Amino acid sequence: MLSEEQITALRQQVASAIADELTRANISFDQFTELSASVEVEFREGPIDGSSVDPRPLSGLTISRVIDLTKVISPGSNTPPTHGEDSIATADNQNVEPTSGVIVPLSRSHTFVTPHDTPNQVLNHKGKNSTVDENIDTSDGEDDGNNSRMAISSLRPSRGGIPVVEDDTRRQMQVVDENFPKRRKAETVGYAMKPSSLDKLIIGIWEQLHSGANVDPAQILGEFISPPLLGDTTSPSQDMTGLSLSTELDNISLLGRQFNDTTVLCRKVTQASRTCRSIEVIVQARWVEHFDAYVEHLKVNDPKTSITRHRKTAAVESSSNFGWSEKELRNKMAIWRGYKEIKDAGGWAALVFAGMGIYRFCKYRIGFDNESMQRLRNLRPALEVAADTMNPNWRRLLSIVGEPPERVYSGHPHDWVVCLDGSPPIQLRKTYLQWDPYFEYKHIEESVIDQATWGCDDPRWKSSSEALTRVSSLFVCQDCSSEQSDDPKLNCCYCFPSLFGCATLTPPPVQVFRTPDGRNNGLMALCAFERGAPVGEFVGLITKGLQDVDVMENIVGSTKYQIWQGRQGNFTRFVNHSCNANAQYQRFTWLDTQRIILVSKGIEAGSEITVDYSDQYWKGLDKKCRKCHHGA
Numbered sequence: 269m270l271s272e273e274q275i276t277a278l279r280q281q282v283a284s285a286i287a288d289e290l291t292r293a294n295i296s297f298d299q300f301t302e303l304s305a306s307v308e309v310e311f312r313e314g315p316i317d318g319s320s321v322d323p324r325p326l327s328g329l330t331i332s333r334v335i336d337l338t339k340v341i342s343p344g345s346n347t348p349p350t351h352g353e354d355s356i357a358t359a360d361n362q363n364v365e366p367t368s369g370v371i372v373p374l375s376r377s378h379t380f381v382t383p384h385d386t387p388n389q390v391l392n393h394k395g396k397n398s399t400v401d402e403n404i405d406t407s408d409g410e411d412d413g414n415n416s417r418m419a420i421s422s423l424r425p426s427r428g429g430i431p432v433v434e435d436d437t438r439r440q441m442q443v444v445d446e447n448f449p450k451r452r453k454a455e456t457v458g459y460a461m462k463p464s465s466l467d468k469l470i471i472g473i474w475e476q477l478h479s480g481a482n483v484d485p486a487q488i489l490g491e492f493i494s495p496p497l498l499g500d501t502t503s504p505s506q507d508m509t510g511l512s513l514s515t516e517l518d519n520i521s522l523l524g525r526q527f528n529d530t531t532v533l534c535r536k537v538t539q540a541s542r543t544c545r546s547i548e549v550i551v552q553a554r555w556v557e558h559f560d561a562y563v564e565h566l567k568v569n570d571p572k573t574s575i576t577r578h579r580k581t582a583a584v585e586s587s588s589n590f591g592w593s594e595k596e597l598r599n600k601m602a603i604w605r606g607y608k609e610i611k612d613a614g615g616w617a618a619l620v621f622a623g624m625g626i627y628r629f630c631k632y633r634i635g636f637d638n639e640s641m642q643r644l645r646n647l648r649p650a651l652e653v654a655a656d657t658m659n660p661n662w663r664r665l666l667s668i669v670g671e672p673p674e675r676v677y678s679g680h681p682h683d684w685v686v687c688l689d690g691s692p693p694i695q696l697r698k699t700y701l702q703w704d705p706y707f708e709y710k711h712i713e714e715s716v717i718d719q720a721t722w723g724c725d726d727p728r729w730k731s732s733s734e735a736l737t738r739v740s741s742l743f744v745c746q747d748c749s750s751e752q753s754d755d756p757k758l759n760c761c762y763c764f765p766s767l768f769g770c771a772t773l774t775p776p777p778v779q780v781f782r783t784p785d786g787r788n789n790g791l792m793a794l795c796a797f798e799r800g801a802p803v804g805e806f807v808g809l810i811t812k813g814l815q816d817v818d819v820m821e822n823i824v825g826s827t828k829y830q831i832w833q834g835r836q837g838n839f840t841r842f843v844n845h846s847c848n849a850n851a852q853y854q855r856f857t858w859l860d861t862q863r864i865i866l867v868s869k870g871i872e873a874g875s876e877i878t879v880d881y882s883d884q885y886w887k888g889l890d891k892k893c894r895k896c897h898h899g900a
């Protein structure tokens with residue numbers, strides 16, 4: 269019998285051996301939530317190098333255990349999701365005025381007043397009373413001491429190491445250039461994506477929707493006619509060594525044209541095949557409905573015969589029409605029924621944009637339960653907003669099954685605020701009218717220079733000696749030292765490939781959503797963003813001297829400028845604060861011009877995207893973080 273100490277030593281030895289093996293195995297556990305491990309132990313006699321070991325175990329298998337690792341892998345799995353705070357929710361939304369979008373500059377001519385238009389007597393985090401102006405200030409420590417800016421509060425990118433302290437400023441959000449924090453598990457909000465088959469299906473839908481995939485019947489009706497690819501001209505493999513220079517050049521340009529033509533043809537066929545696949549699942553889902561209706565009809569006409577018998581009759585009739593055996597039809601029908609159930613819950617958009625993943629999901633039916641279908645039901649309006657606004661013709665596919673082809677949601681994808689509980693989306697402007705009856709928001713992809721202020725100059729441009737030290741006329745990335753160009757063929761900088769210098773830019777998978785805890789709107793990540801991946805650029809009006817509004821203030825050399833998203837900008841305008849943020853703002857220089865990028869710190873699919881506005885931002889404001897309940 270082993271002593272207590274020997275058992276402890278044995279336990280440690282076995283545990284550390286398993287841990288070593290696990291490290292070597294390099295398994296990605298991220299995709300599992302209900303993980304268990306099966307451990308088998310045998311004891312053997314002899315040295316471990318195997319030179320003279322008796323390969324037979326002492327007494328066969330000593331132990332065999334299955335260990336539940338769920339709690340180790342997902343320690344927070346029992347934590348209620350954020351939307352459990354529903355009780356505070358919608359009514360509360362009336363109370364928190366989202367500052368940056370609703371306050372207009374005093375210097376501009378709007379006359380309405382919101383609670384944040386005037387200085388407020390407020391409590392800061394330490395409970396101290398202070399009077400503040402409602403602004404955002406973002407000067408970044410290279411302050412020239414100009415106190416007129418002190419009253420402006422800000423979303424403020426700061427340079428690493430340079431203190432960002434202006435005691436009188438508020439609403440400063442800091443950009444952290446250094447000490448990129450370790451990835452943290454992000455909280456999920458309403459959609460609460462967990463790694464399962466349904467999640468894969470949903471993420472597949474979002475990815476298709478944001479991939480630039482063109483689901484348009486016109487694509488398959490359009491021409492596939494392309495110049496002859498083979499036969500009458502030089503094929504790519506033909507030996508050209510004996511050709512004269514001009515013939516050679518002719519052939520090269522011909523090869524180039526052929527290559528481009530083939531690319532176009534290939535693109536058209538790929539798109540057409542994707543569209544056909546969508547038509548296929550639409551028709552198959554509808555066929556199941558007709559099958560059920562027919563069985564119902566048989567039952568009404570012949571109530572004495574069992575429903576099973578009627579089903580068989582209908583199956584036999586249709587299998588001969590399909591040219592399949594009854595069994596084959598039944599197998600297919602089981603999958604098609606899955607398509608119908610997805611359509612019933614998630615709407616036609618879920619079906620059309622599901623891609624190939626839907627087949628496996630319906631074949632194996634893992635996670636095909638009431639809870640999953642409820643999740644799809646809640647997602648339905650959000651999916652339709654994305655589908656209608658990004659793929660305006662997709663509903664025309666539905667005319668094949670007699671559904672209305674007109675889209676329901678028009679405008680920009682972020683003109684709609686989706687609700688986590690599946691209730692109808694709200695027009696963006698309506699979510700601000702209570703504070704600003706004139707609210708409107710123009711969606712722009714690039715910042716716009718306020719010419720009244722800057723003329724033709726872009727204050728973000730690094731005209732300083734920094735830029736002039738370049739050896740050639742090429743632009744060089746300050747981070748990776750590679751050449752930058754808007755021409756994808758010349759560009760070598762891949763710091764933020766989804767934003768700069770690459771051939772295709774696809775819209776980021778994000779949506780504006782209604783927060784359930786009184787923060788008005790927020791930004792939802794539909795798919796995961798890896799740590800370090802850009803979500804988008806902070807764009808708006810490049811201006812200066814605004815007071816009493818939320819602005820991002822920045823500095824290049826000695827030039828200060830502001831980015832104001834009050835009336836125009838992009839989705840970054842809806843990013844809320846969290847003390848536990850999963851994203852942050854970073855500076856980046858593209859073609860010698862400063863840009864501010866929203867970068868992921870590890871954002872999970874289905875989470876709200878947040879940044880830490882920093883204490884500076886909240887300083888002196890009568891607000892607590894409603895996301896984390898800090899700073900009450």
Ligand SMILES: C[S@@+](CC[C@H](N)C(=O)[O-])C[C@H]1O[C@@H](n2cnc3c(N)ncnc32)[C@H](O)[C@@H]1O
Nearest residue numbers: 365366367368787788789842844845893894895
């Ligand atoms: C840049 S906007 C963010 C989008 C905003 N929620 C909206 O609906 O327009 C900043 C404003 O959102 C609100 N906000 C953001 N994060 C918050 C938080 N954690 N707690 C409370 N309010 C927050 C505040 O009103 C803040 O002034």
